[in-house]
Every structure is written in C-alpha cells, then in structure tokens.
Amino acid sequence: MGRERRARVRPWLAGVVVVAVAGAGFGLYWFQPWKLWQDETVQEALPGPVAASTAPAGAPSGASAAPAPVGPVTLASGELISHEHATSGTVRLVRLADGSHVVRLEQLDTSNGPDLRVWLTDAPVKKGRAGWNVFDDGKYVSLGKLKGNKGSQNYAVPEGVDPAGFSSVSIWCDRFDVSFGAAELARG
Known part of the structure; x- marks a missing residue:
C-alpha cells in the first residue's frame, strides 16, 4: 500500500515542479531583475549644424549660394x-x-x-x-x-x-x- 501511495503522489509532484519552473521562467522574463544591476551608458553628441553650402562655380571667393x-x-x-x-x-x-x-x-x-x-x-x-x-x-x-x-x-x-x-x-x-x-x- 505504501508503494501504491507513492506512485499516486509522484505525478502530482512532477506537475507542481513543472508549473513552478514555468512560473519562475515567466517571472524572470517579465520582470528581468538582472537589469537592476546592469547599467548601459550611451554618450551621443548633439547633432550639429548641416555643413555650410559651397560657393557656386565662378563666384568670387568667400561668396556662398546660401547662408550657413x-x-x-x-x-x-x-x-x-x-x-x-x-x-x-x-x-x-x-x-x-x-x-x-x-x-x-x-x-x-x-x-x-x-x-x-x-x-x-x-x-x-x-x-x-x-x-x-x-x-x-x-x-x-x-x-x-x-x-x-x-x-x-x-x-x-x-x-x-x-x-x-x-x-x-x-x-x-x-x-x-x-x-x-x-x-x-x-x-x-
């Protein structure tokens, strides 16, 4: 009778373990707690002005087609x-x-x-x-x-x-x- 009882408990226990592992995996994916200890530093420069246009061909030096x-x-x-x-x-x-x-x-x-x-x-x-x-x-x-x-x-x-x-x-x-x-x- 003891062996028969253990045989009935094992499938139930296996089900609980599967649900617990799946729940832990989902929780880790959803909350991503490791990110609390991971810093991501990004240093970008502010985009500068567009390059100044060049003078049209034949124009005197220092002349430009449009203002900078x-x-x-x-x-x-x-x-x-x-x-x-x-x-x-x-x-x-x-x-x-x-x-x-x-x-x-x-x-x-x-x-x-x-x-x-x-x-x-x-x-x-x-x-x-x-x-x-x-x-x-x-x-x-x-x-x-x-x-x-x-x-x-x-x-x-x-x-x-x-x-x-x-x-x-x-x-x-x-x-x-x-x-x-x-x-x-x-x-x-």
Missing part, C-alpha cells in the same frame, strides 16, 4: 524628477538646423528596466506617487526605446509631430505602465 544654417536651438528644457525609480538629469527639446526636432537627455542617471521608452507627453509632471501613472492618460508620442539608463542621448521627434503641443518628457516603463522619472519642459 543656424546651429541647434533649445526651445524648452527641464530637470528630471524621480518617480518609480531614482532618476536625474536634464531634458532639452532642440530644433536642429534642418528644422527637425530632438529630445535630448543629458547626464541621465536612472535604473535600468524592462521595456523603457522615452515619451513626449502633454501630462503635468507631479512629484511622488501621484506622478507615476499620469503620462498615458492624455496625448503622448513614443520617441523609441531608452538607449541607455546613463549618459546623454538624442531621440528624434517624428516628422509631422508638433512639439509645441507637448509639455513634458517621461522615462516610461511600457511593461508596467509606470514612469521612472519625468521632466516638465519650460519654454525658453
């Missing part, structure tokens, strides 16, 4: 505040010489995490827990995956998006719908 383009201009900026994770750095909305726009993160320092994005939003930046979940309530544009959790990086604003309609930037965890940190853009 104006370098990047900061339209708005702000300081990142912490939300779900300690976050610091500066955010600048920059118009480039060709008329395109980029959001520039400078001296960014935040935690790494799964599925982090840079969002341009119209949401107000609130301190503390009140600001964790507000950025997907209104209008927002994802500028792409966060390139690194440390450093200075550029994120192109898509063509056709008017940056004047947005007032903040969030480092957004798309997987858990929470802001790691955000900055209000003060127009300059």
